[in-house]
Amino acid sequence: MYSTHFLDLPPLRAAGGSVTLPGSKSISNRVLLLAALSAGETTLHDLLDSDDTRVMLAALETLGCGIERLGGHSVKVRGLAGALPVKSADLFLGNAGTAMRPLTAALALLAAQQGGAFKLRGIARMHERPIGDLVDGLRQLGCPVDYLGNEGYPPLRLGHGEPAALQLDAPIQVRGNVSSQFLTALLLALPLVATQDIVIEVVGELISKPYIEITLKLLQRFGVTVRREGWQRFTIPAGSRYSSPGSLHVEGDASSASYFVALGAIAPSEQGVTIQGVGLDSIQGDIRFVEAAQAMGAVVTGSANSLQIQRGAWPLKAIDLDCNHIPDAAMTLAVMALYADGTTTLRNIESWRVKETDRIAAMACELRKLGASVEEGQDYIRVTPPAADGWQPASIHTYDDHRVAMCFSLAAFNPARLPVRIEDPKCVAKTFPDYFEALFSVVQADAADIPVICVDGPTASGKGTLASQLAERLGYALLDSGALYRVTAFAALQAGLTLEAGDEAAIAELARALPVSFDGERVLLAGQDVTDAIRSEAGGMNASKVSALPAVRAALVELQHSFRRLPGLVADGRDMGTVIFPNAPLKVFLSASAEQRAIRRHKQLISKGVSARLEDLLADLVERDLRDTTRKSAPLEPAQDALALDNSELGIEESVQLVLSWWQGRRPFASA
DSSP states (O other), rough: OOOEEEEEOOOEEEEEEEOOOOOOOHHHHHHHHHHHSSSSEEEEESOSSSHHHHHHHHHHHHHHHHEEEETTEEEEEETTTTTOOEEEEEOOOOHHHHHHHHHHHHHHHHHHHHEEEEEEEOOTGGGOOOOHHHHHHHTTOOEEEEESSSSSSSSSEEOOOSSSOOOSSEEEEESEEESSSHHHHHHHHGGGGGOOOOEEEEEEEOOOOOHHHHHHHHHTTTTTOOETTTTTEEEEETTOBBBBEEEEOOOOOHHHHHHHHHHHSSOOOOOOOOEESTTTTOOGGGHHHHHHHHHTTTTEEEEEEEEEEOOOSSSOOEEEOOOOOTTTTTHHHHHHHEEEEEEEEHHHOOGGGSSSHHHHHHHHOOOOOHOOOEEEEEEEEEEEEEOOOOOOOEEEEOOOHHHHHHHHHGGGTTTTOOOOEEEEEGGGGTTTTTHHHHHHHEEEGGGGOOOOOEEEETTTTTTHHHHHHHHHTOOOOEEEEHHHHHHHHHHHHTTTTOSSSSHHHHHHHHHHHHOOEEHHHHHTTTTTTTTTHHHSHHHHHHHHHHHEEEEEHHHHHHHHHOOOTOOEEEEEESSSIIIIIITOOOEEEEOOOOHHHHHHHHHHHTTTTTTOOOHHHHHHHHHHHHHHHSSSSSOOOOOOTTTEOOOTOOOHOOOOOHHHHHHHHTTTTTTT
């Protein structure tokens, strides 16, 4: 997962390949709660690993439920059989509506039935998301529920410690036009107290009906069949009891599939985009996003557990659609509208306003940044794409909303070939922590569009530390070219070669297929950690020797070019800006006096328990500098357009911030 402050997406040109989706958030948190309320043990496979499910798992453990993590995406839940071993708890539920609403209903009913007192709270945004209709329904049943902040919103106190008389005779009325999660919460909780038939009546139109279908189907898997009269009246039969199905596999998330369905519809591709984990017979309502994408021109085929998408009509066709049945996935349509011929209208989406953020306002604001014309109403949004010359480079504010971040990543396919910045990319952790990694695995960009920051400089100047810090802050790949030369020297010696001109051809042949990779600060050779072996003083001297061999340097050029990958690269070495990436948009030449570099190296060695004389280190650095600056092949020198950074008197954080400011100044949305 990218945990950077922002993530810059370069212009993307094509897509193709296969993506496996994480488990559905809606299904994952439902089955976690159902398994916890059931008798017996339930093994759940392909469970979503995200912020929302972690919140639910933590809450269930706090309440006394046994959770065994089996590895991968499987857990075993030892159910409570409807009994509360813990009678008091303070539960923090973040911004997880799929945890807050169902736990509110279940704990309110159990506290009334068995006694108990529970506090439920979340982040500030959760305290702005309405829950009054659910509380009203619970109070109709006789459950003591108190608001601890603003009326109609969390945080809540459920129960007063002692049992309360439940009133199950009259139908429970709940409004259906704010959130289907209120009805889902009651449907999940009421079987716990069904000593008689219990009736729920929906007042007004029920939105997001497909999510209720998910709930009803999962209830059946756990032994409870609810009788339904249209979408207005639901009856939980007397004597309902939850029982474990033994094991259950969670479908891939259909809402998350929408981004890759849209990707296939937008991006040129010979092979198309394949989605694994969800298919056309999914129980999730958002699978009907496929119909909307097809209406816009996508070519979609599928099976029980996969979808295949290719671009069809181009530009896409504008649509006018009632999106009540796909409220979450419909956000993706708003970004697809940027590539449509004409104006797209998405209707009946008032529920967007009470989600993780006010999504109608948020989408309108960010679409306008890109150059689109947008009209928003209380329950609709109308999007007209920018003219061909009207696209703008945008820094997308994500509002701590995972779906805003994911759907706007598709704007990187804009015909103006402008980059797009996604602020706070880690917000995707709510449902799809590895979303951007999955995206980068199936999209392509021209190499010239993938940005490179070069950090060159002499030995012991600190370029490796600076480069690794920059890569971490930007979410970019890292190329430690010095490590490549060190590994090449190490591998050559292991193969019985000398580091002299006589073995130059053999070393070059070895270097061309060098199986080297970087894992953070570790350097791996054919999967073996060789970091310590190559980071020695001898390793540095050996690297300097092989780097002076022209055939070896030529062999490593292509290998170094292969590290240029999405979303960008920070490359450090001695000829990154002059030879390897001469067209890099930012080149830094890092230097410090030989005396200062020797002092730093001395301190570093002493801290590791390595004995060293400062005078010897200084002499060695002077010798290396002379050899590196006078060699015939790619001598150490700053690129003509490099920015000089003398860090003799600067700490690493000061150096990092200075280079980041230079980089920001060269981005098209630097002032966003």
